[in-house]
Amino acid sequence: xxxxxxxxxxxxxxxxxxxxxxxxxxxxxxxxxxxxxxxxxxxxxxxxxxxxxxxxxxxxxxxxxxxxxxxxxxxxxxxxxxxxxxxxxxxxxxxxxxxxxxxxxxxxxxxxxxxxxxx
Numbered sequence: 312x313x314x315x316x317x318x319x320x321x322x323x324x325x326x327x328x329x330x331x332x333x334x335x336x337x338x339x340x341x342x343x344x345x346x347x348x349x350x351x352x353x354x355x356x357x358x359x360x361x362x363x364x365x366x367x368x369x370x371x372x373x374x375x376x377x378x379x380x381x382x383x384x385x386x387x388x389x390x391x392x393x394x395x396x397x398x399x400x401x402x403x404x405x406x407x408x409x410x411x412x413x414x415x416x417x418x419x420x421x422x423x424x425x426x427x428x429x430x
Contacts, residue, residue, distance in 0.1 A: 317385045320365035326358050333381035
Protein backbone atom coordinates (compact mmCIF):
# COMPACT_ATOMS: atom_id res chain seq x y z
CA UNK A 312 0.00 0.00 0.00
CA UNK A 313 1.28 3.44 -0.90
CA UNK A 314 0.48 5.51 2.18
CA UNK A 315 1.09 8.78 0.34
CA UNK A 316 -1.75 8.00 -2.07
CA UNK A 317 -4.08 7.29 0.86
CA UNK A 318 -3.05 10.46 2.71
CA UNK A 319 -3.56 12.55 -0.45
CA UNK A 320 -6.99 11.00 -0.96
CA UNK A 321 -7.96 11.74 2.65
CA UNK A 322 -6.65 15.32 2.46
CA UNK A 323 -9.71 16.68 0.60
CA UNK A 324 -12.83 17.44 2.66
CA UNK A 325 -15.09 16.42 -0.23
CA UNK A 326 -13.49 12.97 -0.41
CA UNK A 327 -13.81 12.54 3.35
CA UNK A 328 -17.49 13.46 3.02
CA UNK A 329 -17.90 10.78 0.33
CA UNK A 330 -16.26 8.22 2.62
CA UNK A 331 -18.54 9.27 5.49
CA UNK A 332 -21.54 8.89 3.20
CA UNK A 333 -20.45 5.40 2.16
CA UNK A 334 -19.88 4.52 5.81
CA UNK A 335 -23.44 5.65 6.53
CA UNK A 336 -24.86 3.68 3.59
CA UNK A 337 -22.59 1.42 1.56
CA UNK A 338 -23.23 0.48 -2.06
CA UNK A 339 -24.39 3.82 -3.47
CA UNK A 340 -24.46 4.91 -7.11
CA UNK A 341 -22.77 8.00 -8.49
CA UNK A 342 -26.16 9.73 -8.66
CA UNK A 343 -26.96 8.93 -5.04
CA UNK A 344 -23.59 10.20 -3.84
CA UNK A 345 -23.75 13.26 -6.11
CA UNK A 346 -27.13 14.27 -4.74
CA UNK A 347 -25.49 14.92 -1.37
CA UNK A 348 -22.75 17.23 -2.68
CA UNK A 349 -22.92 20.74 -4.15
CA UNK A 350 -20.91 19.87 -7.27
CA UNK A 351 -21.29 18.50 -10.74
CA UNK A 352 -21.54 14.80 -11.53
CA UNK A 353 -18.13 15.08 -13.21
CA UNK A 354 -16.62 16.54 -10.01
CA UNK A 355 -17.98 13.68 -7.93
CA UNK A 356 -16.60 11.19 -10.48
CA UNK A 357 -13.13 12.73 -10.19
CA UNK A 358 -13.18 12.53 -6.40
CA UNK A 359 -14.41 8.92 -6.51
CA UNK A 360 -11.59 8.14 -8.96
CA UNK A 361 -9.00 9.40 -6.47
CA UNK A 362 -10.62 7.31 -3.72
CA UNK A 363 -10.60 4.23 -5.97
CA UNK A 364 -6.93 4.81 -6.84
CA UNK A 365 -6.15 4.84 -3.12
CA UNK A 366 -8.23 1.64 -2.72
CA UNK A 367 -10.51 3.43 -0.25
CA UNK A 368 -13.51 2.80 -2.50
CA UNK A 369 -14.21 -0.33 -4.53
CA UNK A 370 -16.91 -0.70 -7.14
CA UNK A 371 -19.18 -3.42 -8.41
CA UNK A 372 -21.54 -3.39 -11.34
CA UNK A 373 -25.22 -4.22 -10.90
CA UNK A 374 -26.74 -4.18 -14.33
CA UNK A 375 -26.18 -0.70 -15.70
CA UNK A 376 -25.39 0.75 -12.28
CA UNK A 377 -21.96 1.04 -10.72
CA UNK A 378 -22.13 0.70 -6.95
CA UNK A 379 -19.48 2.24 -4.70
CA UNK A 380 -18.40 0.57 -1.47
CA UNK A 381 -16.14 1.74 1.34
CA UNK A 382 -12.96 -0.26 1.80
CA UNK A 383 -11.78 0.47 5.37
CA UNK A 384 -8.57 -1.59 5.11
CA UNK A 385 -6.23 1.24 3.99
CA UNK A 386 -7.54 3.48 6.79
CA UNK A 387 -7.00 0.68 9.30
CA UNK A 388 -3.43 0.18 8.05
CA UNK A 389 -2.78 3.92 8.46
CA UNK A 390 -4.24 3.74 11.96
CA UNK A 391 -2.12 0.76 12.91
CA UNK A 392 1.04 2.31 11.48
CA UNK A 393 0.65 5.94 12.57
CA UNK A 394 -2.10 6.53 15.10
CA UNK A 395 -2.03 3.59 17.49
CA UNK A 396 1.69 3.78 18.26
CA UNK A 397 1.26 7.38 19.45
CA UNK A 398 -2.09 6.88 21.16
CA UNK A 399 -1.09 3.78 23.14
CA UNK A 400 1.42 5.51 25.50
CA UNK A 401 -1.06 8.32 26.07
CA UNK A 402 -3.83 5.86 26.91
CA UNK A 403 -1.52 4.04 29.34
CA UNK A 404 -0.60 7.34 31.02
CA UNK A 405 -4.24 8.37 31.34
CA UNK A 406 -5.13 4.95 32.74
CA UNK A 407 -2.37 5.31 35.35
CA UNK A 408 -3.59 8.78 36.35
CA UNK A 409 -7.17 7.49 36.63
CA UNK A 410 -6.02 4.62 38.85
CA UNK A 411 -4.05 6.95 41.12
CA UNK A 412 -7.00 9.31 41.46
CA UNK A 413 -9.33 6.44 42.30
CA UNK A 414 -6.86 5.13 44.90
CA UNK A 415 -6.62 8.60 46.48
CA UNK A 416 -10.41 8.90 46.46
CA UNK A 417 -10.69 5.64 48.41
CA UNK A 418 -7.97 6.62 50.89
CA UNK A 419 -5.37 4.28 49.45
CA UNK A 420 -1.77 5.40 49.00
CA UNK A 421 -0.84 5.35 45.31
CA UNK A 422 2.14 3.23 44.37
CA UNK A 423 5.46 5.03 44.68
CA UNK A 424 4.18 7.60 47.16
CA UNK A 425 4.45 7.81 50.90
CA UNK A 426 1.48 8.58 53.10
CA UNK A 427 2.96 11.98 54.06
CA UNK A 428 3.27 12.96 50.39
CA UNK A 429 -0.34 12.09 49.68
CA UNK A 430 -1.71 14.51 52.30
